[in-house]
Amino acid sequence: MPPLLVKDLSALWTGDRVLRDVSILMVGGKVVELGSVAVPSGAVVIDGGGKVGVPGLVDAHTHLVHAGTRLGDFVKRLSGTSYTEILEGGGGIHTTVAATRAASEESLAGLCRARLRAMLERGVTTVEIKSGYGLDVATEVRMLRAARAAAWPIDVSTTFLGAHAVPPGCDRGQYIDEVCGPMLTACAPLCEALDVYCDRGAFTLDEAVRILAAGKARGLALRVHAEQVAHTGVAAVAARMGALSCDHLEQLDDEGVAAMAEHNTIAMLLPGAMVYLRDPPPPVAKLRAAGVHMAVATDFNPGSSPVADLWTCATLACLTMGLSPEEALAGITWNAARALGRTGKGWIGPGSAADLALFAPPPGEIADPRVLVQHMGGHRAEMVFIAGRRAC
Numbered sequence: 001m002p003p004l005l006v007k008d009l010s011a012l013w014t015g016d017r018v019l020r021d022v023s024i025l026m027v028g029g030k031v032v033e034l035g036s037v038a039v040p041s042g043a044v045v046i047d048g049g050g051k052v053g054v055p056g057l058v059d060a061h062t063h064l065v066h067a068g069t070r071l072g073d074f075v076k077r078l079s080g081t082s083y084t085e086i087l088e089g090g091g092g093i094h095t096t097v098a099a100t101r102a103a104s105e106e107s108l109a110g111l112c113r114a115r116l117r118a119m120l121e122r123g124v125t126t127v128e129i130k131s132g133y134g135l136d137v138a139t140e141v142r143m144l145r146a147a148r149a150a151a152w153p154i155d156v157s158t159t160f161l162g163a164h165a166v167p168p169g170c171d172r173g174q175y176i177d178e179v180c181g182p183m184l185t186a187c188a189p190l191c192e193a194l195d196v197y198c199d200r201g202a203f204t205l206d207e208a209v210r211i212l213a214a215g216k217a218r219g220l221a222l223r224v225h226a227e228q229v230a231h232t233g234v235a236a237v238a239a240r241m242g243a244l245s246c247d248h249l250e251q252l253d254d255e256g257v258a259a260m261a262e263h264n265t266i267a268m269l270l271p272g273a274m275v276y277l278r279d280p281p282p283p284v285a286k287l288r289a290a291g292v293h294m295a296v297a298t299d300f301n302p303g304s305s306p307v308a309d310l311w312t313c314a315t316l317a318c319l320t321m322g323l324s325p326e327e328a329l330a331g332i333t334w335n336a337a338r339a340l341g342r343t344g345k346g347w348i349g350p351g352s353a354a355d356l357a358l359f360a361p362p363p364g365e366i367a368d369p370r371v372l373v374q375h376m377g378g379h380r381a382e383m384v385f386i387a388g389r390r391a392c
Helices: 071-078 083-088 093-102 105-121 137-150 172-190 205-217 234-240 254-262 271-277 284-290 310-321 325-331 334-339 369-374
Strands: 004-013 018-027 030-035 044-047 052-055 057-059 124-130 155-163 193-196 221-226 245-248 266-269 294-296 356-359 383-386
Touching: 004 356, 004 369, 052 369, 057 334, 071 083, 093 137, 105 124, 105 137, 137 155, 137 172, 155 172, 155 205, 172 205, 193 205, 205 221, 205 234, 221 234, 234 245, 234 254, 254 284, 266 334, 271 310, 284 294, 294 310, 294 325, 294 334, 310 325, 310 369, 325 334, 325 369
Parallel strands: 004 044, 004 052, 057 124, 124 155, 155 193, 193 221, 221 245, 245 266, 266 294
Antiparallel strands: 004 018, 018 030, 052 356, 356 383
């Protein structure tokens, strides 16, 4: 693979700052030089004039593998029924579980592939994908295999979320035994992390701790759906257990903020779900003051966040949660990559992965990555590179 030089890029978000009039040299899947770069012999040269560059975006919380529709839930919520009431009445997640169980692995992989392709066109090069719409061993395995089959050329990180809900009619204790036993045994080889939904109508704090401990014992990284509908205390506990991220956080308390700061746990902000469910915002000012790093993700799923555009979520994080454009950009690049343990991604500099997306600014706008946050969504990359190869 010949060297690739993006020459005289008008503006670049490196992961933590904006550089202007900069060239990027990529060799062997890595960035090797940044700044004023001479053209090496045999290099492929791309003119970056007038373009905005960002590291390949990282969507660090998604539920891309699923089948079926949740239009009925959407209509009920507009009529005043809460998400938790729908879930406790046997709808919500359980509607998607029924459709996903009925789908073949090939059809699930095809749906996931189409969703990933749409994300790639927006500059996303790394995506976390959860299971959790199977709630039985066979379907959870099928979901994780489908996610891995759909991945290329995107870097996909898979997460086991058997603890998404207790299936209707199942004995609660027996189901948790299954999640911590045969389901985890079958799914652990297919994933990097374990997640648990700890909330009203889902799993209690004690149940969540048991499930997280089982995942940790298997060598899996930990994530947690935390403090979304009701405060449970799971964010503080999960942070102390070494969780990479705590996600949602609308009901996060001061103890949770302090624990996340102490243990370098990423706060995963999900503005799509917050807006769809009409929830209050997380305590962003307290997280910022404590030095907690904040990531932003789509939480793409058919019920509470049918939002596939990470740029839209970056803008919503500013408008509804109080992030600055720079914090939102860091949230969909460097901080999101850290939440997945992908420390070579989400930034551009010598030694980083050669994952890069190039955009034209909106018509009439200046070449500045913050403009892509100001203008809500719809941005399509002109070029996307993964490991130094053009992927889109």
